Amino acid sequence: MNPRQELLQHIPNLRAFALSLTGNADQADDLVQEALMKAWTSLERFQPGTNMRAWLFTILRNAFYSEFRKKRREVEDADGAMAAKLSSHPEQFGHMDLDDFRRALEELPPDQKEALVLIGASGFSYEEAAQICECAVGTVKSRVNRARTRLGELLSVESVAEYGPDTVAQPIITNVQSKGRSVA
Structure with missing residues (x-):
């Protein structure tokens, strides 16, 4: 039997297994679809003569547990409150x-x-550096x-206030600080 045809004949068994894992018909269908997509794209790696059903069940099981681990790390943030607390300085300016x-x-x-x-x-x-x-x-x-004075001249830095966040990041920090949050 053609591997593609054999793959299709195992769909009912895959769906039953997915339903037992998820407990939800819609999630089971999504899981079966994901497993079939992975199997279809990896069909050239399937060894003819081996157990297609076991291979498909392994793919489905791995997809289920990967999704489970991913969802366990996710935090629900429907109103965006958690995302609003996250901010970072633009990295390109730091590199420059x-x-x-x-x-x-x-x-x-x-x-x-x-x-x-x-x-x-x-x-x-200073004592250790003097010895060295x-x-x-x-x-x-x-x-x-x-050296510090000369670096300041070469970098056109005139005051301590010029160190730290650049002009792009400063409004973000000011906004966060004005809401009573600290920035580390």
Whole structure:
């Protein structure tokens, strides 16, 4: 028998099995349809001579449990209240800012860049950085200060208020904060 014909002959058994899993005729029909679609698109992977019925039941069972796990993670949000609480900063601006920062960092003198990276990025204390650079703690502090000042100039940053969310994200944060929610 042709595999496509054999697939069609198992539909009543699939529907009965789906009904036993879901307890709802409409959901069972949807589940059978999904299983048949998956089987149809994967028919070339079916091994002729093996048990078509078992293969179809396995596909249906896996589809049921995948949908069950998916629905278990979903939260009903009919009025959109949960979705309104979710917001994120646009990522493209962060990537562009990071690219600008990397270019500016490369323009620093090597001793300033080294001190800034040790303190700012690697988390070393000034004392540890001084040991690594084989210089005085005051020298490291001076290099870090000059590096920060120069980065500010290269990035055209004039005040601390310019750090953080960009002009696109700021209205979102302001809106959330005005409603008494905190933004982390």
